[in-house]
Amino acid sequence: MTDGIALDKVELKLGAREFRFDCALPAGAVTAITGPSGSGKSTFLNLVAGFETPDRGRILIAGGDVTEKHPSERPVSLVFQDNNLFAHLDLAANIGLGISPSLRLSGNDRAAISQALERVGLGGFEKRTPGTLSGGERQRAAFARALVRKKTVLLMDEPFAALDPGLRLSMANLLIDLHRETGNTVLIVTHDPDEVGRLADHAIFIDHGQILLQARAEEFLVRRDIPALAEFLSG
Amino acid sequence: MLTRAERRRGIGWGLLSLVGIAFFVGIAVAALLSWDAGNTQSLLFTAYTWRILRFTLLQAVLSTLLSVVFALPVALALARRPSFPGRVWVIRLMALPMGLPVLIGALGLIGIWGRHGAMNSLLLKLGLEQPISIYGLSGILLAHVFFNLPLAARLLLAALERLPAEYWLLSSSLGMKPFSVFRFIEWPAARRVIPGITGLIFMLCATSFTLVLVLGGGPAATTLEVAIYQSLRFDFDPPRAIALSLLQIGMTALILVAISLFPAPDDSGITTGRATRRFDGRTVPARLWDTLAILLAIAFLILPLASIVAAGARANLWSLLSSAAFLRAAWTSFTIALSAGLLAVLTSLAIIAGREAIADMKRPAGTARAFSVSLGGMSSLVLLVPPVVLGTGWFLMLRPFGDVARFAPALVAIINMLMALPFVMRVLAPAVETHRERTGRLSASLGLSGFSRVWRIDLPVLARPLLTALSFAMALSLGDLGAVALFGSSELTTLPWLVYSRLSSYRTNDADGLALILGIICLALTMIGTAGRRETSHD
Ligand SMILES: Nc1ncnc2c1ncn2[C@@H]1O[C@H](COP(=O)(O)OP(=O)(O)OP(=O)(O)O)[C@@H](O)[C@H]1O
Numbered sequence: 001m002t003d004g005i006a007l008d009k010v011e012l013k014l015g016a017r018e019f020r021f022d023c024a025l026p027a028g029a030v031t032a033i034t035g036p037s038g039s040g041k042s043t044f045l046n047l048v049a050g051f052e053t054p055d056r057g058r059i060l061i062a063g064g065d066v067t068e069k070h071p072s073e074r075p076v077s078l079v080f081q082d083n084n085l086f087a088h089l090d091l092a093a094n095i096g097l098g099i100s101p102s103l104r105l106s107g108n109d110r111a112a113i114s115q116a117l118e119r120v121g122l123g124g125f126e127k128r129t130p131g132t133l134s135g136g137e138r139q140r141a142a143f144a145r146a147l148v149r150k151k152t153v154l155l156m157d158e159p160f161a162a163l164d165p166g167l168r169l170s171m172a173n174l175l176i177d178l179h180r181e182t183g184n185t186v187l188i189v190t191h192d193p194d195e196v197g198r199l200a201d202h203a204i205f206i207d208h209g210q211i212l213l214q215a216r217a218e219e220f221l222v223r224r225d226i227p228a229l230a231e232f233l234s235g
Numbered sequence: 236m237l238t239r240a241e242r243r244r245g246i247g248w249g250l251l252s253l254v255g256i257a258f259f260v261g262i263a264v265a266a267l268l269s270w271d272a273g274n275t276q277s278l279l280f281t282a283y284t285w286r287i288l289r290f291t292l293l294q295a296v297l298s299t300l301l302s303v304v305f306a307l308p309v310a311l312a313l314a315r316r317p318s319f320p321g322r323v324w325v326i327r328l329m330a331l332p333m334g335l336p337v338l339i340g341a342l343g344l345i346g347i348w349g350r351h352g353a354m355n356s357l358l359l360k361l362g363l364e365q366p367i368s369i370y371g372l373s374g375i376l377l378a379h380v381f382f383n384l385p386l387a388a389r390l391l392l393a394a395l396e397r398l399p400a401e402y403w404l405l406s407s408s409l410g411m412k413p414f415s416v417f418r419f420i421e422w423p424a425a426r427r428v429i430p431g432i433t434g435l436i437f438m439l440c441a442t443s444f445t446l447v448l449v450l451g452g453g454p455a456a457t458t459l460e461v462a463i464y465q466s467l468r469f470d471f472d473p474p475r476a477i478a479l480s481l482l483q484i485g486m487t488a489l490i491l492v493a494i495s496l497f498p499a500p501d502d503s504g505i506t507t508g509r510a511t512r513r514f515d516g517r518t519v520p521a522r523l524w525d526t527l528a529i530l531l532a533i534a535f536l537i538l539p540l541a542s543i544v545a546a547g548a549r550a551n552l553w554s555l556l557s558s559a560a561f562l563r564a565a566w567t568s569f570t571i572a573l574s575a576g577l578l579a580v581l582t583s584l585a586i587i588a589g590r591e592a593i594a595d596m597k598r599p600a601g602t603a604r605a606f607s608v609s610l611g612g613m614s615s616l617v618l619l620v621p622p623v624v625l626g627t628g629w630f631l632m633l634r635p636f637g638d639v640a641r642f643a644p645a646l647v648a649i650i651n652m653l654m655a656l657p658f659v660m661r662v663l664a665p666a667v668e669t670h671r672e673r674t675g676r677l678s679a680s681l682g683l684s685g686f687s688r689v690w691r692i693d694l695p696v697l698a699r700p701l702l703t704a705l706s707f708a709m710a711l712s713l714g715d716l717g718a719v720a721l722f723g724s725s726e727l728t729t730l731p732w733l734v735y736s737r738l739s740s741y742r743t744n745d746a747d748g749l750a751l752i753l754g755i756i757c758l759a760l761t762m763i764g765t766a767g768r769r770e771t772s773h774d
Pocket residue numbers: 014015016017035036037038039040041042043044
């Protein structure tokens with residue numbers, strides 16, 4: 001058993017699609033989740049986050065069985081491609097909700113929020129609303145919330161997909177920095193082989209609801225024996 | 236993109252409709268203003284008119300408040316329960332009152348809440364003595380809530396369902412409890428649309444005629460519109476009718492200005508099929524609360540509808556259907572509805588053509604822009620000058636020229652047309668616009684124009700929205716009592732008028748049967764309309 005994330009013979013059926021995941025992902029590392037569109041990457045993340053419950057099998061996080069736990073009881077933070085912030089609330093409130101879901105914040109909490117904003121390069125943005133930010137700034141704010149939550153697992157579903165290439169690079173660097181500081185376990189869904197190389201220690205490749213390959217990033221990027229993966233890696 | 240000839244034609248059509256509507260409404264208002272003005276002024280603010288105005292506003296405020304306040308928990312519950320059993324049907328049920336002729340709804344409400352209705356019988360058995368009266372203020376409020384609660388609930392639900400799916404994932408992952416979800420997500424979304432919804436419902440309630448006529452009407456419970464009708468039809472007191480009409484126009488003008496300050500609500504984005512997933516509200520009390528809210532709303536809406544069916548089925552439907560009175564009224568109603576519907580569609584197309592021609596100009600002059608704006612305003616002029624006021628004006632205008640009954644069918648058709656125009660515009664304008672965006676350049680480059688363009692390019696695509704608009708307009712006209720009330724007589728009997736006069740002469744059995752028939756016809760037409768609309772909004 002691992003102290004990372006384990007999907008133990010997990011089976012799930014959604015409509016006509018069947019998913020079968022059995023894997024153990026290392027703690028304190030960045031694992032890239034890749035695969036063709038519709039292969040089940042988001043579903044994989046939803047299982048870990050608790051938005052889907054397996055029909056069979058168990059899900060373990062840091063050794064604890066979370067299979068039946070509500071999303072709020074799992075030690076995870078989430079970053080999606082878009083809509084990570086409540087559009088009508090300012091950044092302080094958006095990040096504060098990560099500390100207290102009823103927004104009862106102490107002076108220390110407020111200081112932590114300001115610090116987190118500072119850390120992602122948005123110092124002084126407490127009163128800004130998401131609508132007044134650029135796409136990159138919004139994703140930074142989402143990172144800031146993940147920071148204050150101090151959860152051991154960070155799940156990201158194509159967090160940079162809506163950003164332009166230059167911005168992706170700087171966001172990836174920011175993510176690496178934050179990861180080094182906190183030592184959390186990161187799962188990141190990505191469509192971009194370059195991103196796998198840049199960010200990930202490990203990678204898995206999903207096709208038709210099954211994990212075809214799990215490997216260290218260096219090995220993953222040079223494998224050519226799985227046709228679907230070869231296609232993914234070539235662009 | 237338009238050829239010069241096309242642009243000229245468009246402006247011509249627009250101008251024609253503009254002049255036509257302005258003429259029809261202008262004559263009515265001029266007739267009111269020119270009738271013995273000195274006398275009217277002193278009648279404008281008497282104790283009597285004040286009382287009427289006060290009651291009009293009071294019942295509208297209360298109706299709006301109750302509708303929105305009770306709609307909120309229903310909408311929240313439906314939004315939180317995307318897989319509530321039969322949810323699609325609950326949402327469809329909430330669309331029903333809007334397609335139901337108001338008079339029919341009133342009959343259903345009397346069936347449940349009336350003196351001998353199911354509700355009071357139940358309360359009697361429980362030991363209370365006749366606690367609810369369907370007549371007077373309480374009845375008017377009840378009826379307004381019946382028609383407007385589902386409207387408000389649908390609009391609120393649409394606003395909630397337009398929120399990004401990520402919000403629900405995030406809130407549950409963050410561990411937000413129901414109250415936090417309400418405070419930070421649901422309420423801010425609702426608050427954005429509530430002003431618009433409130434304005435819309437307030438307008439509907441302040442100008443409601445049929446419900447007040449049937450359920451109120453006594454001196455203590457009369458709105459401006461009903462008072463106008465009564466002073467003309469029963470007391471024949473034109474100066475008072477004119478004074479009330481002017482008050483009515485002033486009031487609606489103020490409301491319209493207030494409404495224009497807020498964004499208009501719309502129910503796009505409401506999902507009847509696959510819905511968003513919610514992870515909150517899994518606790519037992521939350522489940523119970525939502526189930527209770529939804530079930531109570533269903534009961535409140537379905538009981539009167541069931542009562543219409545039950546009471547209607549008791550009547551001898553076959554002999555009603557084959558009676559001369561029914562056949563004559565049906566024929567009258569049908570011809571008026573068809574004329575009103577066709578007129579409304581044609582006028583809309585003319586208005587759209589006019590605005591399109593202006594929009595096509597590179598640098599429209601100020602007059603052209605003003606023309607375009609007034610074309611848009613014209614289509615909702617009937618909101619400012621309501622049917623009873625239009626009818627009153629024309630009534631006074633035509634009286635010197637002989638029996639008003641001779642002109643009545645045409646007047647009713649035109650007034651119905653004006654009432655339908657805002658709805659028809661809402662269906663046709665976006666449809667024509669997207670159609671032009673898709674095909675305009677191509678048609679122009681191929682040199683398609685005139686008849687061949689209309690026949691080959693426009694009609695096949697626009698047939699659906701045209702049919703939708705026509706059936707909406709016809710349903711509205713078929714179920715309308717407001718325009719015909721002033722002119723209804725043994726010579727001019729429409730179906731709603733027939734129901735109303737049967738009701739007034741206490742032949743309730745006939746009224747119930749006729750109501751069922753009319754209700755089915757109107758709902759069928761509205762359903763044709765909505766089916767078409769759903770189709771067009773998807774592609
Ligand atoms: N609730 C559901 N009911 C039925 N089918 C579903 C459901 N959720 C997902 N699916 C199907 O499961 C498959 C995997 O979906 P998933 O969202 O996990 O794909 P993905 O790998 O994230 O794709 P993308 O790269 O496009 O985001 C898809 O074919 C999808 O249509």
